[in-house]
Amino acid sequence: MKFGETIKKIRRDKNLTQAQLSEGIMARNHLSQVENNNYFPSYDKFFLLIDRLNVNFEEFLYIQNHQKILFTGKIHSQISQAASLKNNEQLYSLADEANNLYEQTGNISYYHYMLICRALIAYNTDLTINQDIIEFMSPIKDYLFKMENWYLYELKLFNNIIYSLTLEEALLFSRTSLKRLETNKPFLEFQHIKQCIYTNLSTLCLEHGNFQAAKNFSKRAIKEAKKFSLIYEMVCSKLNYAIACIKLGEKGNACEVIEKNMSILEYLELDNLYKHFSIFLKKLEITLDAT
Structure with missing residues (x-):
């Protein structure tokens, strides 16, 4: 048309x-x-x-476009969904598809999506940042460092690679991203990304043992999730917040919060995500029965 x-x-x-x-x-x-x-x-x-x-x-x-979603937007949403559900099978398929499209079109976004898929697959294996992940994410980091200003695409990229950054890099990038997000408050997609960035930053801080920062970021993530009724994001953010509280020695009802939200994941049959948090709890030496 x-x-x-x-x-x-x-x-x-x-x-x-x-x-x-x-x-x-x-x-x-x-x-x-x-x-x-x-x-x-x-x-x-x-x-x-x-x-x-x-x-x-x-x-x-x-x-x-005859009510067809532009494919760059479609593949990004599919990657986000597969990443959230820790679905490696779908990530493998999307990585191949993105790579083929990059070879056909030369569009750098497809190259970035392929790298993100491969890095997510490597991370989902044991939730550990290894050299493969760092190498996959290196071209994207270089791309972001060269940008004087970020738009929606760059914000999405940052959100996808947070887990592979050092804590110092993530905090440096987050200042740029959150400042940009504040200037785009009227747009719903920016608001959603803001919540995801807070959640992912809290996860990274947990990984690096900065539990106070993890608590602060997850608290902000919970606030954003409540504001926009993001149920799935709320569950993940509450789990991160409770984990941070336990590691800070501020147990309170944190164990109950973890048990409740793990039950929600189980009830919703989000098996991969349930497994992800189970591994994460074990990794951080949190045993609910013993608390």
């Missing part, structure tokens, strides 16, 4: 006349030329048009 056809389709679906859509934005006959693909408006006029149609740019592209 061409640009003008998409504008025309949405306008008709919304029961708007050309006069209603064009009023105050452009002459009606100019809109007619747009819809017939004879004229492309300036970007400010274009965004005024889609704003009046009550669709955002991503939705406009989705409609224009």
